[in-house]
Amino acid sequence: MKMITASELKNRTDQEELIIIDVRETWEYEERNIGARNIPLASLPDQLEELAPHKEEEVIVHCQSGKRSQQAQKYLSKQGFTNVKSLKGGIEAYTN
Numbered sequence: 001m002k003m004i005t006a007s008e009l010k011n012r013t014d015q016e017e018l019i020i021i022d023v024r025e026t027w028e029y030e031e032r033n034i035g036a037r038n039i040p041l042a043s044l045p046d047q048l049e050e051l052a053p054h055k056e057e058e059v060i061v062h063c064q065s066g067k068r069s070q071q072a073q074k075y076l077s078k079q080g081f082t083n084v085k086s087l088k089g090g091i092e093a094y095t096n
Contacts, residue, residue, distance in 0.1 A: 001086060055080050
């Protein structure tokens with residue numbers, strides 16, 4: 001599994017535009033987010049066509065602690081996405 005650390009993500013978001021998907025539920029996203037696009041894990045299959053142009057690009061997924069984002073990472077990889085990374089420790093690690 002490809003991972004990205006919170007510090008690496010913070011450094012990179014300051015320098016470049018990244019494709020970041022928050023796979024938490026909408027209510028979780030509304031409480032606290034890092035500006036990523038919110039697509040709840042259960043909705044990912046419905047969004048594949050919209051995400052398809054990014055299949056060859058780096059896509060970073062995150063959730064609260066890292067478990068759902070790893071599921072999303074596996075799913076997207078099986079759908080042909082070639083460079084999906086999960087945020088190690090999720091938004092908890094990012095905001096600490």
